[in-house]
Structures are given as C-alpha cells and as structure tokens.
Amino acid sequence: GDSVTQMEGPVTLSEEAFLTINCTYTATGYPSLFWYVQYPGEGLQLLLKATKADDKGSNKGFEATYRKETTSFHLEKGSVQVSDSAVYFCVLFWGYQKVTFGTGTKLQVIP
Amino acid sequence: ETGVTQTPRHLVMGMTNKKSLKCEQHLGHNAMYWYKQSAKKPLELMFVYNFKEQTENNSVPSRFSPECPNSSHLFLHLHTLQPEDSALYLCASSQDALRRGNGYTFGSGTRLTVV
Numbered sequence: 392g393d394s395v396t397q398m399e400g401p402v403t404l405s406e407e408a409f410l411t412i413n414c415t416y417t418a419t420g421y422p423s424l425f426w427y428v429q430y431p432g433e434g435l436q437l438l439l440k441a442t443k444a445d446d447k448g449s450n451k452g453f454e455a456t457y458r459k460e461t462t463s464f465h466l467e468k469g470s471v472q473v474s475d476s477a478v479y480f481c482v483l484f485w486g487y488q489k490v491t492f493g494t495g496t497k498l499q500v501i502p
Numbered sequence: 503e504t505g506v507t508q509t510p511r512h513l514v515m516g517m518t519n520k521k522s523l524k525c526e527q528h529l530g531h532n533a534m535y536w537y538k539q540s541a542k543k544p545l546e547l548m549f550v551y552n553f554k555e556q557t558e559n560n561s562v563p564s565r566f567s568p569e570c571p572n573s574s575h576l577f578l579h580l581h582t583l584q585p586e587d588s589a590l591y592l593c594a595s596s597q598d599a600l601r602r603g604n605g606y607t608f609g610s611g612t613r614l615t616v617v
Binding site for chain 1: 506508544545547592594603605606607608609610611613
C-alpha cells in the first residue's frame with residue numbers, strides 16, 4: 392500500500408550543524424510531497440512542498456527535492472538553530488482524497 | 503496566526519461530561535477535517551467535511567459527534583469519553599477535499615485530558 396517512512400528520532404544536533412531528515416515513500420501515481428513542522432504545544436505548519444518530480448521546495452533555510460527515481464523527499468538545512476527544535480512530518484498527498492502522514496521526526500538543537 | 507482557530511486550547515473533562523471543540527477558518531476553504539494526535543502514534547483522521555457534507559468517518563466511536571453548520575465552522579461534540587481519548591485534537595482545512603494537492607492549513611489544536 393501507499394506509505395511514508397521517516398527516519399526514527401529524536402535527532403539531536405548542535406547549533407549550526409547540518410540537518411538531514413530522511414523521507415521515502417511508496418505511492419501509485421504522482422503524489423505531491425510536503426514537509427510540515429510542529430513546534431511544542433502547537434498544530435502543524437506547512438514548511439515546504441513539491442508537486443512534481445525534480446521540484447525543490449524551500450522555506451526558512453530548509454530545502455527538499457522531489458526525487459522520483461529514489462522515491463525520496465529528504466529535508467535539509469545547512470545550519471540549524473535552537474528555534475528549529477520541533478517535530479517534522481513528511482506528508483504525501485496523492486490520488487483521490489488520499490493523504491498519508493509520516494510518523495514524525497523530533498529534532499532537538501542544543502546551543 | 504495560522505488562519506484556522508481552535509478553541510479551547512486546553513480542556514479537562516470528566517468521563518460523564520459533555521463538551522464541544524470549536525474550529526473556525528476564514529481562508530475561503532471548502533473542506534474541514536478533524537484529526538487526533540496521540541503520543542507515539544501517527545496522526546489519525548477522524549472526520550472530513552466537504553461543502554458542509556460529511557464525506558469520511560474513519561470508524562470513530564459515537565461518543566465523538568461532529569457538526570459542520572457552514573464551510574467556515576466545525577465542531578466536535580464530546581460525551582462519555584474515556585481516558586484513552588486524551589490527545590491533541592487538530593482541525594485542518596483545505597480548498598477542496600476532493601483534490602488536496604495544496605495541502606492543509608492546521609489549527610493549533612485542543613489539548614484534551616479526560617479524567
């Protein structure tokens with residue numbers, strides 16, 4: 392079936408370190424791919440998205456490229472900050488009324 | 503300001519109480535959703551409304567009763583809940599439930615504790 396697999400967390404990094412959170416998916420057809428972020432005590436906020444193969448989504452220094460050949464949408468940031476500490480969700484929107492959420496990856500950035 | 507407002511932010515209720523969660527959006531969206539987020543579990547879709555009509559009910563117990571009087575407002579009426587219903591309840595909206603390629607806008611959630 393259709394699914395999203397995210398790397399297990401928590402991920403702990405020092406400030407200014409490079410971040411990668413892996414996300415791979417299986418889906419029929421051509422899904423749209425999203426990253427959402429959830430800060431403590433808050434709902435989910437759209438971080439970035441890509442709607443077709445080779446598209447790159449970017450926002451607030453975060454980037455992710457839609458790789459159809461590897462069915463991946465890895466999230467990256469060159470230099471994380473303490474304020475980036477949150478839970479990150481990879482989400483697949485595909486087909487007719489189909490949405491699949493990853494389980495979330497908690498990121499903790501220490502000063 | 504996310505565009506989707508949920509009230510209350512926190513709610514503590516006894517198992518015999520009746521309470522309601524409210525969600526409001528002024529984004530011009532036509533679809534609204536209730537999700538349940540529990541610790542260590544994936545997000546669970548509960549209900550979907552499209553143009554005020556319920557289009558999905560994911561086998562949610564009848565102690566949860568949704569109401570959508572118009573495209574801007576969504577309620578979740580709660581009664582006779584169990585402690586395992588304690589969770590963060592998230593409301594979301596999108597342009598159209600049939601095509602969700604533009605993603606969702608989420609509210610900040612209601613943290614529900616059943617005692």
